[in-house]
Amino acid sequence: MAAALVAAGLRGLRGLRGLRGRRTPSPSPVPPSPSPVTPSPPPGGSRRPGDGPGAAALRVPARPMAAEAAARPSPVRSFETLRVTPERDRVLHVELHRPEKRNAMSVAFWREMAECFRDVGRDPSCRAVVVSGAGKIFTAVPGGDVGAGAGIDLVEMGSEFLRVEGEDAARKAWNLRQKIREFQETFSALEKCPKPVIAAVHGACVGAGVDLISACDIRYCTQDAWFQVKEVDIGLAADVGTLQRLPKIVGSQSLVNELAFTARKMMAPEAQSCGLVSRVFPDKETLLRGALDVASAIAARSPVAVQGTKVNLVYARDHPVPESLRYVATWNMSMLQTEDILKSVQAAMEKKGPEDVPFSKL
């Protein structure tokens, strides 16, 4: 098994080298992103009454700011492969941050992403998350702005699987299974995190990138984005979520099968028409602004209501209707006792919106 994976990695690497010399044309060419990303505005608005100092589980002291960094909020926590920023009030922006390698998912990434979302899930000061990829914009290279994810790091992950130990085939297989389960957990952490997660995809979203966005609650992309269930091309059946989640996102099993069997690129318009993404934006700047606006709208609402809604939507996807109805009844027998309902009803009577209600942290 390990040998097969390494061989797959090597084939992928040869493909990559080939790619560098000779670009494979897309079915319809991907135009460069029309405008560069401008830094998002610093967090706006004041903290709500429920937002106290102890809540910021992820916060670390801000570093000294250079001119560029001053335009953006400081990261809340340092990771090797991620940049986590409080882009708006109660909204975190998680960027895959290995732009020079097109955000290829290294061994560190798999660990850090899981850690990050476990922390986000527990951070009461965060109510919604946007996930995006850092692109060439950070190195100010004009032209193609490919950044959302090159899939697994074919170099590092090949040797990661080669290192699987075991005295015989059974023991190696046992350990390999354990590793695969851990990698699956990385993206399941996004789904298990009760805060809604919005994927904002620009440029390429390849292989494990599709696994990642399939575990998000909302998906948006730029008009130059493309998606590729690439695993068959490196000799694997996808095993970290695409085959399980994509058929429940895209209405057509036939289309999912075609994409997964052929690894053909799917461009943004088709991704929207099949329901993989629900909105397409002209460029990365408007995409991020749109995603953050929606995240802010979510974050303004009752966290009891929003997080209960996510948990029940995920449950309902995976269970029959009668079971899901029982589940939500049990859920709400506690949650209907929240003061958020009283506050919301009162606000509605006073012709106010949820934005005007100081919901306590959850």
Ligand SMILES: CC/C=C\C=C\CC(=O)SCCNC(=O)CCNC(=O)[C@H](O)C(C)(C)COP(=O)(O)OP(=O)(O)OC[C@H]1O[C@@H](n2cnc3c(N)ncnc32)[C@H](O)[C@@H]1OP(=O)(O)O
């Ligand atoms: C348990 C396992 C879990 C999940 C398994 C998932 C399987 C997969 O993810 S399959 C998909 C594997 N990925 C690929 O096949 C993508 C290969 N890359 C590309 O096709 C292109 O790089 C691109 C993403 C379309 C971007 O093209 P471009 O903008 O022209 O950049 P490049 O010059 O090709 O690359 C720049 C730089 O990044 C390195 N790189 C890109 N992708 C990967 C990768 N997947 N792994 C490792 N490194 C990658 C590339 O080698 C270049 O590095 P230099 O050091 O600058 O040479």
